[in-house]
Amino acid sequence: MSDDMHHPTHGAGMGGGLWETLLPAAAVVLLAAAYLLLAARARRRNPAQGWARRRTASFLTGCALIAVALLPPLAPFAHGDFRGHMAQHMLLGMYAPLALVLGAPVSLLLRTLPAARARAVTAVLHSRPARVCAHPVTALILSTGTLAVLYFTPLYNATLEQPVLHWLMHVHFLLSGCLFAWVIAGPDPAPARPGVPARLVVLGVAxxxxxxxxxxxxxxxLLDVHAPAAQVRGGAEIMYYGGDIAELLLAAALVATWRPARDRRRRPRSTHRPTAVRVGAVQDH
Structure with a gap:
């Protein structure tokens, strides 16, 4: 890194191709439409219970944040400026995942699937691989630990030249961010989720x-980023302050889920146990 070092341009077609605008836009629209369709189906199946509008609003907010990150004007700016890249990272890796997870998409899916398929999804959620992935330490390594690999090895510079790596980086940011938000504060059921104090410790480490x-x-x-020093310092500031705000929001979401869980433990247990499909379903009232 040096003040006179120019930021390398992306590989051919990156930052200017029409498909790089149309494909992300189409993917976001399809994601939002699928959620709205499932929410409408849930309301039709059980009008009394319905589906909370606040969860729909949260999920759609997450979709909008993905669109902001991957579409103009931020996307072209991020292709040539490390500060734009870091803004993308904040949106895709922290803010959008939290909003998506608070929309409780898994619980919505379980409510709308036929019973047999819902049981199959529940079985997957409680499988050994899912338990490993959903462990807070695993989620922490995938979401935060990989940042050291990205910025302190030649990997980031490779993403500037290889479109496939560039998009895989975006996908990793989004999925690992969703995993961490789900494990720490998600309203959806999670296998072997530890108590709130343990999750607060993991969040503090993050x-x-x-x-x-x-x-x-x-x-x-220890930096291996080919970008002007001013850009790197600006990106570091975005990461520092933007990360603090996102983690405060995640902590607030975690604390908000603490009291309902405690209240449910205080209620007398019914002798009738719900099926596995209903285990961990979110409450919408």
Whole structure:
């Protein structure tokens, strides 16, 4: 990193191709439409219970944040400026995932699927691979630990030249962010989710790790990013302050789920147990 080093341009077709606008836009529209369709189906099947509008609003907000990250004007800016890249990272890896997860898409899916298919989804959620992936430490490594690999190895520079790596990076940001938000504060059922104190500890580690990586970026230590120093420092500031805000929102979401869980434990247990499909279903009132 140096002040006179130019940011490398992306590979052929990146940043200017029409498909790079149409495909993300189409994917976001399809994602939002699928959720709205399932929400409408849930209301038709059970008008009394319905589906909370706040969850729909949250999920659609997440879709809108994905669109902001992947469409103009931010996307072209991110192709040539590290600060734009970091803004994309914040939106795709932290803000959009939290909004999507708070929409409780898995619970919505379970409500609308036939019973046999819903049981199959529940079985997948409780499988051994799902338990490993849904462990808070695994989610922390995938969402935060991989940032060190991205910025302190040649990987980031490779994403600037290889369109496939570039889009895989975006997909990783989004999926790993959703995994972490789901494990820490998601209203959807999660296998072997630890108690709130343990999740708060993991969240605290994530805060410390984000702060450390952003400070190393700002100081240029261990860094392997081909970008002007001013851009890298600006990106580090975005990561530091933007990450703090996102993690505060995640902590607020976690605390908001604490009391309902405690209240449910205080209620007398019914002798009739619901089926596995209903285990962990969110409450909409």
């Amino acid at each position: 805060v410390a790790a984000h702060a450390t990586i952003s400070q190393l970026l700002y100081g240029g230590f």
